[in-house]
Amino acid sequence: DTSQMIPAAKPDLKIEENISNAMPNHQKQYLLKSLKSIKRLKDSSPFLLPVDIVKLQIPFYYNFIPKPMDLSTIEKKLTVDGYETPDAVHEDFNLMISNCIKFNGEKASISRMGLNIQASFEKLLLNVPDKNIAPGSSSD
Numbered sequence: 001d002t003s004q005m006i007p008a009a010k011p012d013l014k015i016e017e018n019i020s021n022a023m024p025n026h027q028k029q030y031l032l033k034s035l036k037s038i039k040r041l042k043d044s045s046p047f048l049l050p051v052d053i054v055k056l057q058i059p060f061y062y063n064f065i066p067k068p069m070d071l072s073t074i075e076k077k078l079t080v081d082g083y084e085t086p087d088a089v090h091e092d093f094n095l096m097i098s099n100c101i102k103f104n105g106e107k108a109s110i111s112r113m114g115l116n117i118q119a120s121f122e123k124l125l126l127n128v129p130d131k132n133i134a135p136g137s138s139s140d
């Protein structure tokens with residue numbers, strides 16, 4: 001019952017810039033390319049930008065979703081070296097999808113779309129270059 005609730009303010013996402021041991025550039029470039037190809041998927045369009053609580057008329061969204069996430073935020077964070085490892089990128093991607101399922105429910109079509117792009121992203125993650133392999137060298 002939201003009649004007694006006070007809409008929570010948008011959480012301010014503090015993106016740590018240039019963290020101490022930022023991810024090697026060849027991993028970062030691979031992940032940026034992967035995000036670009038995810039963004040081209042039709043099921044990605046609702047995830048391209050932060051959930052707009054005004055357009056969607058959901059003033060209590062941040063009461064239920066304290067850590068909103070979207071593809072543009074992940075991409076920005078990658079660009080400013082806000083991630084130490086590919087796993088940390090994967091974590092934010094999973095956060096974006098779990099937020100969607102939590103707010104909309106497993107059965108909602110938007111959740112099916114989210115699971116689709118999550119599966120596509122995880123396929124791309126299988127081929128992230130190793131941290132230590134110099135780009136262009138083969139691993140065998």
Ligand SMILES: CN1C(=O)c2ccccc2Sc2cc(NC(=O)[C@@H]3CCCO3)ccc21
Pocket residue numbers: 046047050051052055056058099100103104110
């Ligand atoms: C991920 N997600 C949601 O999780 C969400 C959250 C609350 C209510 C509906 C949805 S589906 C959804 C729709 C849009 N966007 C639209 O539907 C566009 C923009 C506003 C109206 O048309 C963006 C995010 C989103």
